Amino acid sequence: MSAAAEPAPPGTALVVLDEVHERALESDLALALLVDVRRHLRPDLGLVAMSATVQAGAVADLLGEPGAPAAPVVSVPGSPHPLAVRWHPAPPGVLPVDERGVPPRFLDHVASTTRTALAQEEGDVLVFVPGVREIDEVLRRLRGTPEAAAVDLMPLHGRLPTHQQDRALSAGARRRVVVSTAVAESSLTVPGVRVVVDAGLARAPRTDVRRGLPALVTLRASRAAAEQRGGRAAREAPGVVHRCWAEADHAHLSAHPDPEVATADLTGFVLELAVWGAGSLDEVALLDRPPRAALDAARATLTGLGALDPAGAVTDRGRAVAAVPADPRLARALLDGAPVVGARRAAEVVALLAEDVRAPGGDLVAALRQARRDDGTWRATADRLVRALPDAPGPTTGATRLTDDAAVGLVVALAHPERVARLRPGGTAYLMVGGTGAVTAPGDTALAGVGWLAVADVERRPGRRDAVIRAAAPVDEDTALEAAAAWWEEVDDVTWEDGRVRARRVQRLGAIELASTRVDHPDPAQVAEAVADGLRRDGLDVLRWTDGARSLRARLDFLQRTLGDPWPDVSDEALLASAATWLDGTDPRRLDVTAALRRLLPWPEASRFDELAPQRVVVPSGSSVAVDYAAPGADQPVLAVRLQEVFGWTATPRVADGRVPLLLHLLSPARRPAAVTADLASFWAQGYAAVRADLRGRYPKHAWPEDPLTAEATRGVRRR
Numbered sequence: 001m002s003a004a005a006e007p008a009p010p011g012t013a014l015v016v017l018d019e020v021h022e023r024a025l026e027s028d029l030a031l032a033l034l035v036d037v038r039r040h041l042r043p044d045l046g047l048v049a050m051s052a053t054v055q056a057g058a059v060a061d062l063l064g065e066p067g068a069p070a071a072p073v074v075s076v077p078g079s080p081h082p083l084a085v086r087w088h089p090a091p092p093g094v095l096p097v098d099e100r101g102v103p104p105r106f107l108d109h110v111a112s113t114t115r116t117a118l119a120q121e122e123g124d125v126l127v128f129v130p131g132v133r134e135i136d137e138v139l140r141r142l143r144g145t146p147e148a149a150a151v152d153l154m155p156l157h158g159r160l161p162t163h164q165q166d167r168a169l170s171a172g173a174r175r176r177v178v179v180s181t182a183v184a185e186s187s188l189t190v191p192g193v194r195v196v197v198d199a200g201l202a203r204a205p206r207t208d209v210r211r212g213l214p215a216l217v218t219l220r221a222s223r224a225a226a227e228q229r230g231g232r233a234a235r236e237a238p239g240v241v242h243r244c245w246a247e248a249d250h251a252h253l254s255a256h257p258d259p260e261v262a263t264a265d266l267t268g269f270v271l272e273l274a275v276w277g278a279g280s281l282d283e284v285a286l287l288d289r290p291p292r293a294a295l296d297a298a299r300a301t302l303t304g305l306g307a308l309d310p311a312g313a314v315t316d317r318g319r320a321v322a323a324v325p326a327d328p329r330l331a332r333a334l335l336d337g338a339p340v341v342g343a344r345r346a347a348e349v350v351a352l353l354a355e356d357v358r359a360p361g362g363d364l365v366a367a368l369r370q371a372r373r374d375d376g377t378w379r380a381t382a383d384r385l386v387r388a389l390p391d392a393p394g395p396t397t398g399a400t401r402l403t404d405d406a407a408v409g410l411v412v413a414l415a416h417p418e419r420v421a422r423l424r425p426g427g428t429a430y431l432m433v434g435g436t437g438a439v440t441a442p443g444d445t446a447l448a449g450v451g452w453l454a455v456a457d458v459e460r461r462p463g464r465r466d467a468v469i470r471a472a473a474p475v476d477e478d479t480a481l482e483a484a485a486a487w488w489e490e491v492d493d494v495t496w497e498d499g500r501v502r503a504r505r506v507q508r509l510g511a512i513e514l515a516s517t518r519v520d521h522p523d524p525a526q527v528a529e530a531v532a533d534g535l536r537r538d539g540l541d542v543l544r545w546t547d548g549a550r551s552l553r554a555r556l557d558f559l560q561r562t563l564g565d566p567w568p569d570v571s572d573e574a575l576l577a578s579a580a581t582w583l584d585g586t587d588p589r590r591l592d593v594t595a596a597l598r599r600l601l602p603w604p605e606a607s608r609f610d611e612l613a614p615q616r617v618v619v620p621s622g623s624s625v626a627v628d629y630a631a632p633g634a635d636q637p638v639l640a641v642r643l644q645e646v647f648g649w650t651a652t653p654r655v656a657d658g659r660v661p662l663l664l665h666l667l668s669p670a671r672r673p674a675a676v677t678a679d680l681a682s683f684w685a686q687g688y689a690a691v692r693a694d695l696r697g698r699y700p701k702h703a704w705p706e707d708p709l710t711a712e713a714t715r716g717v718r719r720r
Contacts, residue, residue, distance in 0.1 A: 089246035111141035123194025409475035413483030433510030496534030532579035
């Protein structure tokens, strides 16, 4: 039931929240909403938050009235019985976690520590490992060993059928070793346990917000979790905890687990707050603030489901979704799938997804058939979901003839349309609507080669390009298109590849390309953007730069550095950033770069461009000499001219409204630099005589007057 269904239940004087330290998303939300109820509806409502390892100060501040002292903290002794601690560091080089998960050698260490505990201690043994796979691996390592020969080995986790869970939770005639996930850390009591073996690991939810992929990661458990686990050995009598790490490492563990509100998917959380009527998170008393990116992703998902309107307010459909006791995606699949496949079958599939039932070979259809045979919590969940349907609709015409394969695929696709996947060319990997690649797990042959899949569970590990499909069902293309209709689009795709503009009209289902046709006359703006993207990828050198284009760019760069705005920045970075503007949709193979750059000239200043940065300068001999605005090693424009051609010039010519003198490279008749100066008057007075004495003997046919200021400038040899 939604938290908002009964915000102030009559007849309730006190609400007790236990195990607050676990910081589950649901418990943090319940605490926040109860504080809101007491502040605005029921000031008489009593609230108690309990835990053996709670962050008491933060919770006490939250429970206190605004502007009033924090709520009182009541402390009682922890374990009623003594607890001894034994430390078992792993062998050198053995890590508890690596990029693949829990290494086999560390599971060897956990099994070895368990055998030691069996040999040294009395009573039943409770072993904590992070997940179902690790439970199976530790039990396999214990079977057949001398220490375990006279004991019952039992798993304990949430996927087990009810009768197997009851067996693990009941004391028997023989000594037991119960290998469990964190389900036994605080929420369950295992009677008869006097010994705990703690692997020191935990599974925590993480969400890849960008790809929309949830995941469970394995990490080191916190000190608070270790304290909770060890306490299970001393609940009924003195106990012992064997920890699979060194005492010196214990202080380096985090004090408390990360709150789920900071790491988990927030879709259900955001919907509950919208139903509650919270206008913003500032109105809600949370112990920690959720990340902005995760909130935005949750709102986008709910808007796509129709549960929120564009302003973020809850819709009637959102209230119907919130009334279903399941994640909003699964609730949507139940509500929309029931009229098509029938209420019972839709509820069974949603229960399968909600209960995280293991799919043999990744095949959800096989998992459904197996669940129908087993006695487990799945059936009770399915019953509850059927009752949650507004009118418990029956199947539409033809639904009874729908196969389980088709029904499971449709419901899964409705729940996770972004995970609908199509087989890539080559037949070895899939591409999901959301854009992530995926492969079936090694050995999972039931789904291999199926053209379309509705993926229910997928895992993407760091460092891997493709995610691994853990559970899926086949769908046909029509079902995929129907379930993921919100992702269908037809767009003109204009790209620049290998120096060519390629334009296609593409039909896509998210990232999956369905069909395409050629577009002969694409939008010029799209062409410009495609070319700009190509230039950002390949660099400006792919354009055809003429000498004139390079000169124009150098002149613009000089004016920008000298005069600043409005003269444009023509650096590589600036040109790449504004490429879509100055390219103006022109195919780069036919682009006149000079004309394109001239589009950047500012007006009305452009009318003075040739005056401020002349491309050529007429010297006293009458020659028109090019100015080099990008000469290597020069900080100012360079005019390289034969010395005889500038006789009579009394001062150095200047550019940029007289701000910058040209750097004169005065050349010998062989066009080698004889002198370099930006002060021509000083050169005539102090440097010319030495140059004349050095060169007149080598070049006697050329003029070397004693007074260059009154001599006639010449282009060639002197007149006879």
